[in-house]
Amino acid sequence: MKLRSWLSTCSSATSISTADDVVSPPSQTTLNLLFSDTSSASPSSQDTGSSSLQSNLSLQTLPSVPSLQKLYPDQTLTLSLPSLSQHHLLASLKPRSRHVTALALHHNLLYAASGNEINVFDANSYALVDTFNGKDSSSGSVKSVTFCNGKVLTAHQDCKIRVWKLLETKRHKLVATLPTVTDYFRHLIFPKNHVKIRRHRKRLWIEHHDAVSGLAVANNLICSVSWDKCLKIWSVPDFRCVQSIKAHDDAINAVVVSIDGTIYTASADRRIKVWGRPPGERKYALIATLEKHKSAVNALAVNGDGTALFSGACDRSILVWEREDSANNMVVTGALRGHTKAILCLINVSDLLFSGSTDRTVRIWRRGSDGRFCCLTVTDVHEMPVRALTAVTEGGSPGGGAVKVFSGSFDGEIKVWKVFVSSLIS
Known part of the structure; x- marks a missing residue:
């Protein structure tokens, strides 16, 4: 032929x-x-x-x-x-609620947010260990799960952040709700702490007044973002709100923190903003505004050393941003295309980038020796949009390795699959 x-x-x-502006196979x-x-x-x-x-x-x-x-x-x-990958489906988990909205791994436990519940599975046996927050339907959908000093933090649609303690019985106990009662009454009596959020309506500046959409932890600080367009920073271990920033002109969908403490926020206003501490300052300030996407930015991920940022948007593209110099100026060095619908989630594990999309697929990308990325493989194990991803590296054969991936979608299922890649960087 x-x-x-x-x-x-x-x-x-x-x-x-x-x-x-688009990468090709090395x-x-x-x-x-x-x-x-x-x-x-x-x-x-x-x-x-x-x-x-x-x-x-x-x-x-x-x-x-x-x-x-x-x-x-x-x-x-x-x-x-590049070295091709193989992937094998290991298991399919079905939480009791419908939509899977967030996934996170901690100490061989998989936390899966589904509706207002957080289901906890053993990451090896896939057995259901605990289900918590299920009785509190007023909290609304759980948007994000992360971890700080042995505590589990969950972001909720009711504008709250909840802190849970993992007991020896592998049950979870609620220990705090942010803002805490102490922090609330500390600010309540001073009129200057009340800010206008709507006509004839005020809230304390330490409170989110719309769904908390994302959480990130770094350097003993908790970063939370919300559809109220604000970025808030909380101290650890007293869980006190120390700074609130009107960060964007529209709902904020994602936040990540790099290893050096730089904060990145992504919004429906099509912008990504970079936040850092000027020398000698305790407060965070705006460093840069990244504007290349043509529609709402839904997901962010950073690589291990913090030199590269990945952003996924409704325009179906994943942009690769890298620092141009020590002044934190960032430029687009690649655009990963292949998804046919909006990008909903991104994670970076070792030298692999995983992306989940409304097109119901998960794509695995890898940077080659020439610095460019290529798509190693595509999975279509879900029947509805892929909303959440998390992964962990595992040992493999000499010269290779494996990554166990958990992907959750709007069909209410969590798929567990293993990716084998040669020359995996641990």
């Missing part, structure tokens, strides 16, 4: 463009595809356990069609790709 005829059969498949592993047998190159969204690289390769990992036409005019194509 001629190259041109084969290209016409796969032109409808999603590919990673080789434009300047050169590490060589794979031969014979166009006389197109079945070996058909798109495959889930690995069936075959050892054949051809059967596991998805067309999403190929360069763009025009590039192939120019570079490979003959009938045999040799592609240079």
